[in-house]
Amino acid sequence: xxxxxSPQAVILREGEDAVINCSSSKALYSVHWYRQKxxxxxxxxxxxxxxxxxxxxxxxxxxxxxxKQQSSLYLTASQLSYSGTYFCGTLHSGAGSYQLTFGxxxxxxxxx
Amino acid sequence: NAGxxxxxxxxxxxxxxxxxxxxxxxxxxxHVYWYRQLPEEGLKFMVYLQKENIIDESGMPKERFSAxxxxxxxxxxxxxxxxxxxxxxxxxxxxSGGEKLFFGSGTQLSVL
Numbered sequence: 001x002x003x004x005x006s007p008q009a010v011i012l013r014e015g016e017d018a019v020i021n022c023s024s025s026k027a028l029y030s031v032h033w034y035r036q037k038x039x040x041x042x043x044x045x046x047x048x049x050x051x052x053x054x055x056x057x058x059x060x061x062x063x064x065x066x067x068k069q070q071s072s073l074y075l076t077a078s079q080l081s082y083s084g085t086y087f088c089g090t091l092h093s094g095a096g097s098y099q100l101t102f103g104x105x106x107x108x109x110x111x112x
Numbered sequence: 113n114a115g116x117x118x119x120x121x122x123x124x125x126x127x128x129x130x131x132x133x134x135x136x137x138x139x140x141x142x143h144v145y146w147y148r149q150l151p152e153e154g155l156k157f158m159v160y161l162q163k164e165n166i167i168d169e170s171g172m173p174k175e176r177f178s179a180x181x182x183x184x185x186x187x188x189x190x191x192x193x194x195x196x197x198x199x200x201x202x203x204x205x206x207x208s209g210g211e212k213l214f215f216g217s218g219t220q221l222s223v224l
Binding site for chain 1: 116145147152153154155156157160170171183203211212213214215216217218
């Protein structure tokens with residue numbers, strides 16, 4: 001079951017904040033966030049495990065609400081380097097194998 | 113300390129030909145995953161392999177597609193008798209068995 005990401009695209013000016021949401025219809029074990037710049041490999045940002053944890057590094061953080069089966073990625077004081085497509089990947093509880101299922105992505109454009 | 117290496121970077125094939133995509137995982141990683149990406153789409157899981165074993169191939173088309181990860185050498189994704197619909201970016205990722213995936217830069221397959 002592919003997770004649903006919103007919004008599909010967002011344009012920010014440098015210094016503005018953004019929130020990207022990721023939700024699933026199935027019980028989640030963990031949520032993974034990656035960023036991909038055009039023509040490049042997706043790069044790992046963070047993993048959140050069930051238990052409702054919150055994580056962050058630099059000005060990018062994320063939360064995981066196990067009950068709502070959703071995660072949110074928070075980008076504060078955005079920089080030009082934050083531009084790219086952000087993907088959430090979900091691993092479901094009870095999965096017999098490691099199959100990370102990715103959403104369609106949220107395209108973030110940061111402009112000066 | 114090389115990351116995940118994929119080659120070729122670009123591959124052009126005519127309909128009916130065979131395509132072979134190679135992936136060398138990061139040093140010390142024995143878990144390999146293949147994903148396919150279409151423009152404006154997320155990464156679609158294809159197959160998960162460990163050395164000499166296919167663990168989960170639930171995302172692989174039943175015909176024409178195969179994957180291997182031999183004891184020695186890179187993992188190979190093989191597409192026989194390619195069709196135009198096979199045109200996509202194919203990404204390989206590796207891990208040490210933990211949940212964090214390291215992606216290669218992908219192979220862009222174009223079928224004429």
